[in-house]
Amino acid sequence: MGEVHATAWQSIGAELAGCSSSNPAQAEAFARRYKSRSFGDNSELLNNVDIVDICTPTATHKPLVVAAAKARKHVICEKPIALTVEDAQAMIDACQGIRFFVGMVLRFFPQYRSAKQLVTAGRIGEPGVLRLKRVSYVPQNPEAWYFNEALSGGMVVDLMIHDFDYARWLAGAVERVFALKTHAGSGSAQYVQAVLRLKSGAIALIEGGWAYPPGVFRTGFDLSGTGGLIEWSSDQPSPLITFFPPKVEETASVGLPTSGLADDPFAAELRHAYQSIQSGAPFEVTAEDALEALRISLAVKKSLETGKPVKLP
Numbered sequence: 001m002g003e004v005h006a007t008a009w010q011s012i013g014a015e016l017a018g019c020s021s022s023n024p025a026q027a028e029a030f031a032r033r034y035k036s037r038s039f040g041d042n043s044e045l046l047n048n049v050d051i052v053d054i055c056t057p058t059a060t061h062k063p064l065v066v067a068a069a070k071a072r073k074h075v076i077c078e079k080p081i082a083l084t085v086e087d088a089q090a091m092i093d094a095c096q097g098i099r100f101f102v103g104m105v106l107r108f109f110p111q112y113r114s115a116k117q118l119v120t121a122g123r124i125g126e127p128g129v130l131r132l133k134r135v136s137y138v139p140q141n142p143e144a145w146y147f148n149e150a151l152s153g154g155m156v157v158d159l160m161i162h163d164f165d166y167a168r169w170l171a172g173a174v175e176r177v178f179a180l181k182t183h184a185g186s187g188s189a190q191y192v193q194a195v196l197r198l199k200s201g202a203i204a205l206i207e208g209g210w211a212y213p214p215g216v217f218r219t220g221f222d223l224s225g226t227g228g229l230i231e232w233s234s235d236q237p238s239p240l241i242t243f244f245p246p247k248v249e250e251t252a253s254v255g256l257p258t259s260g261l262a263d264d265p266f267a268a269e270l271r272h273a274y275q276s277i278q279s280g281a282p283f284e285v286t287a288e289d290a291l292e293a294l295r296i297s298l299a300v301k302k303s304l305e306t307g308k309p310v311k312l313p
Helices: 002-011 024-033 042-046 058-070 085-094 110-120 154-171 265-279 287-306
Strands: 051-054 074-078 100-103 127-137 174-183 190-198 203-212 217-225 229-233 240-243 253-256
Touching: 002 024, 002 265, 042 058, 051 058, 051 265, 058 074, 058 085, 074 265, 085 287, 100 265, 100 287, 110 154, 110 217, 110 229, 110 240, 127 154, 154 174, 154 190, 154 203, 154 287, 174 287, 190 287
Parallel strands: 051 074, 074 100, 127 203
Antiparallel strands: 127 217, 174 190, 190 203, 217 229, 229 240, 240 253
């Protein structure tokens, strides 16, 4: 993620001042690759930057965010915001008086943004059933920190959190959840199905997993409401497929090309955060949004552990 963010920063014309890492050799190689500077420790880096972008394992987010906040530096932090609600709230509290942005990048993917705009415009009527899918291959390094839930929160917190946030963005607060997990006969493959009941009455059916062959990553959605349907799958061409009641001047099924498909969503996300920090404009996704996405993720984990529905506070 550090490399993804560094490339995005350079693409939007920001100056990449430098980096630090718990692995000095890695930091040196990173600095050479992006023509920046490798700092010996985080405090030295904090003295030489205006904005800190944290792309580290989730368990390290809280101390790094708090340190940056104490240095009065604006903070951008990869998702998930933290591993516990308490840590997330402490981070938000520490960042009072500075800007704190959490990278919930799914909101910046053009298909997802276009679908949200259509839902907000009332094109599908009242949202009823939202189906979201995000399935990847199992991380290839058996020693990867992703497999240690004390460091990553596991697949539900690290991967499915995107779609939990998106469902809430589309249709409002989540009231309760229920989830089931399927494990492979051997190895780390797993598949989770979660049902979210929203306070609006809508239901979100969310699938996620580490289950596909190496290199395969599939996502998709179909969003149905009282007045229409929006569908998209990463296996299909980029335009959304929509089904709305026909009007005189249009047909019942319209493929809508979306603008900015060539734009990197990570660049779009960081451009938004960067411009908002410079101008003082509000962020489109708040740290509180990231906190609520974490709260949903943890409720789904609790449902998996107990086999029972879990109500959110």
